[in-house]
Amino acid sequence: xxxSLWSSxxxxxxxxxxxxxxxxxTPTTRSAWPAGIRxxxxxxFPPVNVGTTPDQVEVYLFAPGLDPKGLDLSIQxxxxxxxxxxxxxxxxxxxxxxxxxxxxxxxxxxxxxxDVDPDRVEAGYREGVLRISVKRREAARPxxxxxx
Amino acid sequence: MTESQEVATRGSAGTHAKSHExxxxxxxxxxxxxxxxxxxxxxxxxxxxxxxxxIQADRNGLLIEAEAAIDMPAGMEALYADVHSTRYARSFVLxxxxxxxxxxxNLKDGVLTLRIPKRLEFRPRRIEVTAG
Numbered sequence: 001x002x003x004s005l006w007s008s009x010x011x012x013x014x015x016x017x018x019x020x021x022x023x024x025x026t027p028t029t030r031s032a033w034p035a036g037i038r039x040x041x042x043x044x045f046p047p048v049n050v051g052t053t054p055d056q057v058e059v060y061l062f063a064p065g066l067d068p069k070g071l072d073l074s075i076q077x078x079x080x081x082x083x084x085x086x087x088x089x090x091x092x093x094x095x096x097x098x099x100x101x102x103x104x105x106x107x108x109x110x111x112x113x114x115d116v117d118p119d120r121v122e123a124g125y126r127e128g129v130l131r132i133s134v135k136r137r138e139a140a141r142p143x144x145x146x147x148x
Numbered sequence: 149m150t151e152s153q154e155v156a157t158r159g160s161a162g163t164h165a166k167s168h169e170x171x172x173x174x175x176x177x178x179x180x181x182x183x184x185x186x187x188x189x190x191x192x193x194x195x196x197x198x199x200x201x202x203i204q205a206d207r208n209g210l211l212i213e214a215e216a217a218i219d220m221p222a223g224m225e226a227l228y229a230d231v232h233s234t235r236y237a238r239s240f241v242l243x244x245x246x247x248x249x250x251x252x253x254n255l256k257d258g259v260l261t262l263r264i265p266k267r268l269e270f271r272p273r274r275i276e277v278t279a280g
Contacts, residue, residue, distance in 0.1 A: 046194075047230035053221050060218060062194035062231055064258030091181060094188070100177035101192055113227075128194035128258015129218065 038109050045086070045102035046130075048110060054142055057112050057134045064128030071130070075118045080132065083107035115139070172233035176212075180240075184272050186265035187246060193236055194258040201255060203262065205248035211239040212260065245270035 046063035061082060071084040088103045090096075112134060120135035179190045193201070195216025204211045216234040242248060245266050252263040 042230075044230075049229045049231050050227040051220065051224040052227050053224050056221070057227075058221065058224060060231075062258075064192045064194040066257065088179065088190070090179075091183070091188075094181035094183045096179065096181045098178055098180040101179050101190065102177070110228075125257075127197055127216075128192070129216075131219070 036111075038111060040108070044108070045106050046108065048108060050110065050112070052113065054136070056136055057116055059110060059112070059132040059134070061108070061130040061132075062128070063106075063130050066125070066128075066130075068125035068130070071125075073123055073132070075116075075121055075134070077118060078112040078114050078116050080110045080112055080134070081107070082110075082130070082132075171235055173235045173237045174231070174233050175238055176214075176236045178238065186263060189240070189260075189262040189264065191236075191238065191260045191262075192258065193255070193260050195234065196236065196255070196258060196260075198255055201260065203251070203253055203260075205242070205251050205264075207242070207244075207248060209239055209241050210248070210251075210262075210264070211237070212262075213237045214260075 046061045048062075049060045051058045051060075059080060063084075063086070065088065066084060066086055071082065074081045083106065085105050086103055088101055090099075090103070113136070115136045116134045117137050118134070121132060123130065123132045125131075176191045176193055178192075179188075181188055189210070191212060193214045193216070195218050196214040197217060200215045200217060202211075202213045204213075214236040216236070218234065242264070246264045247267045248264070250265050252265075254261045254263075
């Protein structure tokens with residue numbers, strides 16, 4: 001069920017919202033497309049997905065192994081900031097072959113649509129995914145107009 | 149240090165994507181370290197619950213496959229995405245001194261920790277020198 005939901009979500013991401021290469025600040029970029037002023041390098045921790053419905057905006061941060069109490073979440077108008085620290089408890093006596101998992105301080109700033117209501121935000125952390133739901137203002141919702 | 153070569157990726161995307169050719173498979177980041185008793189593999193699998201995780205291990209290799217379940221309201225449209233799939237897969241070749249039959253797995257807050265013990269005969273043993 002989630003799979004199929006995600007699939008349609010996923011297709012949208014690829015087909016309608018595929019970002020031009022210039023969106024990412026890569027050294028090989030030749031594209032004339034400007035990057036978002038707050039866009040971050042690909043692979044920045046934690047990865048973020050943002051989706052919208054007429055009622056709300058959903059932000060998903062894929063941030064496993066965190067203590068949700070140590071997260072700092074703030075919203076100012078439509079600007080959502082998430083910062084925190086991830087400690088993975090590296091074993092000093094062990095010999096590492098691979099260290100690919102992120103460790104350290106992180107911060108992401110996400111600019112949401114202008115019509116979000118910063119007073120109605122909910123956040124939950126489950127199975128390593130932080131989900132933040134922000135309601136949109138009534139006036140911004142599509143309204144049926146009656147023809148007289 | 150020889151293990152570093154043996155515990156090498158087998159090109160997970162290539163071998164496992166075949167059955168889901170049109171699907172994007174994510175390669176989760178891992179930490180791998182060794183101590184005297186075995187090897188520990190830790191993988192970031194956000195959104196994965198116990199029942200959507202599959203770990204297969206035999207003499208030759210270790211295969212981790214998982215599917216994330218993300219709660220989404222109906223009719224949601226995408227605005228921005230760093231993550232383009234909910235499928236994870238990664239595989240490793242195991243070397244002979246590791247015991248795939250006694251792997252211990254733990255999943256917490258989207259982090260999988262696998263403990264692969266060495267066979268007893270391969271654990272370093274301290275040899276006591278007794279004075280004659």
